Amino acid sequence: AKETMLYDNVCPQISHVNEQEWRQVEVEVIKRSKDFGDVKVWTDVLISKSHPKHMGTIFVPDFYWKVIEYKKDGTTKREAWLSKNDPANTDTKAIQAIDNPDHILKVIHQYYPKFDPGFN
Numbered sequence: 001a002k003e004t005m006l007y008d009n010v011c012p013q014i015s016h017v018n019e020q021e022w023r024q025v026e027v028e029v030i031k032r033s034k035d036f037g038d039v040k041v042w043t044d045v046l047i048s049k050s051h052p053k054h055m056g057t058i059f060v061p062d063f064y065w066k067v068i069e070y071k072k073d074g075t076t077k078r079e080a081w082l083s084k085n086d087p088a089n090t091d092t093k094a095i096q097a098i099d100n101p102d103h104i105l106k107v108i109h110q111y112y113p114k115f116d117p118g119f120n
Contacts, residue, residue: 011045012060017089022064024094025081029068032079036070042119043067045085046111061085065108067101067119078119080104 045061053060
């Protein structure tokens, strides 16, 4: 996690979302890494092309998403989260952002129809 915290690898996130729900998502991913070893992680943001939000000249994402994959007892498991980057999102737990990879792929394709995130 520390290796990815670079200034050129950041996007604006509503402070409550960052301090609560998304922080808990990151905690869950780290737990899986400790419990199961190698964990593949796909994560990104979704920014509207037709109605983008801005903070100065910087684009502000509508959503943050994450999909992870790991082996548990020889079986491949996948977990996914989708978090709305909006002041109205007052969720405080990772469980409130739980989603499934198929749905996240559909949402991604609503924003970027030709994008292949690599987890499908």
